[in-house]
Amino acid sequence: MDDIVTEHLSKSYASGWPGRPPFVALDSLSLVVRRGEIFGFLGPNGAGKTTTLKILLGLVRATSGQAYLLGQPAGDVATRRRIGFLPESPYFYDYLTAEEFLGFYGQLAGLDRTAINQRVTDLLGLVGLTEARSRQLRKFSKGMLQRVGLAQALIHDPELIILDEPMTGLDPVGRKQVRDLILSLRDCGKTVFFSTHILHDVEMICDRVGIVMKGRLVASGRVEELVRQDHTQSVEVVCQQLKVEGNAFIHSLATRVLQQGQQCLIVLPSPDAVDAIVGEIRRQGGRLLSVTPHKASLEDLFFQEATQQASRPLPHMTSGRAS
Numbered sequence: 001m002d003d004i005v006t007e008h009l010s011k012s013y014a015s016g017w018p019g020r021p022p023f024v025a026l027d028s029l030s031l032v033v034r035r036g037e038i039f040g041f042l043g044p045n046g047a048g049k050t051t052t053l054k055i056l057l058g059l060v061r062a063t064s065g066q067a068y069l070l071g072q073p074a075g076d077v078a079t080r081r082r083i084g085f086l087p088e089s090p091y092f093y094d095y096l097t098a099e100e101f102l103g104f105y106g107q108l109a110g111l112d113r114t115a116i117n118q119r120v121t122d123l124l125g126l127v128g129l130t131e132a133r134s135r136q137l138r139k140f141s142k143g144m145l146q147r148v149g150l151a152q153a154l155i156h157d158p159e160l161i162i163l164d165e166p167m168t169g170l171d172p173v174g175r176k177q178v179r180d181l182i183l184s185l186r187d188c189g190k191t192v193f194f195s196t197h198i199l200h201d202v203e204m205i206c207d208r209v210g211i212v213m214k215g216r217l218v219a220s221g222r223v224e225e226l227v228r229q230d231h232t233q234s235v236e237v238v239c240q241q242l243k244v245e246g247n248a249f250i251h252s253l254a255t256r257v258l259q260q261g262q263q264c265l266i267v268l269p270s271p272d273a274v275d276a277i278v279g280e281i282r283r284q285g286g287r288l289l290s291v292t293p294h295k296a297s298l299e300d301l302f303f304q305e306a307t308q309q310a311s312r313p314l315p316h317m318t319s320g321r322a323s
């Protein structure tokens with residue numbers, strides 16, 4: 001079962017200037033988030049992440065394309081009750097205590113007093129804020145606020161949880177706490193869809209990832225699969241007692257050659273040339289010390305896509321209506 005499906009989702013914003021074409025924030029974005037998985041929606045600033053999330057939640061209307069959540073069209077009111085949402089910059093009522101804040105959202109969700117009390121206790125425990133139950137939110141750190149915000153998104157025990165940049169602005173400890181929370185939500189059978197521009201968080205916890213750049217989904221899949229697709233995997237060969245200067249054969253195969261004293265580092269663009277280089281090192285009387293494949297990371301893939309997208313002109317609509 002798929003919890004989120006988007007089909008050719010596009011969104012253009014009116015430019016606000018007469019004669020200037022609308023700005024295309026989303027360009028035919030199709031993705032699928034499966035039940036019970038953690039899906040990271042990764043992209044740089046302005047890529048269209050928040051726009052996508054707002055469309056999913058029915059807060060913004062797509063210019064074209066379809067979006068379904070839990071099998072129903074995005075914006076469906078009954079389905080909204082089964083979804084939890086943490087916005088990028090949530091507003092906190094400073095003078096409420098954590099308990100009052102969550103109680104307020106419990107009331108909005110239509111829970112009765114007994115259910116609210118139980119839920120608030122459970123959630124404060126889950127997010128590690130039991131001790132701060134009666135403390136006003138104005139006395140909370142940023143990390144604590146983010147965790148109470150997450151508790152707010154979970155007050156009605158939703159099946160699908162959508163989080164907009166939940167780790168942004170947190171220190172490493174705060175980020176780990178939020179990551180652990182997301183993992184524990186998956187353990188409880190929830191589906192989590194979160195946007196971020198922090199690669200490390202995606203690599204650490206996501207089952208699958210979608211990379212969005214300039215409104216387009218440029219890659220999607222399991223992190224290992226995406227990285228494997230990347231053919232730029234390089235290999236570092238380290239050897240001794242080899243004079244590389246003037247060796248045209250080595251220079252023709254290597255992307256980088258560094259001689260430091262007796263030691264020499266040869267970087268190859270792919271594993272294909274390893275045999276030839278090792279043979280040449282031996283022929284020249286060198287001593288092979290190590291051959292280390294450099295596994296391409298999500299970061300490499302991200303930057304590769306970013307560089308390609310940067311050379312693409314900004315999307316503008318030439319016709320059609322923006323809303």
Ligand SMILES: Nc1ncnc2c1ncn2[C@@H]1O[C@H](COP(=O)(O)OP(=O)(O)OP(=O)(O)O)[C@@H](O)[C@H]1O
Pocket residue numbers: 013014023024025043044045046047048049050051052197
């Ligand atoms: N209401 C709006 N009117 C006009 N342009 C908008 C509007 N909302 C967003 N945009 C533009 O659409 C593009 C995508 O914005 P969006 O907020 O979806 O990106 P994002 O990936 O969430 O970025 P960030 O990580 O900075 O929050 C940006 O260029 C933004 O300036």
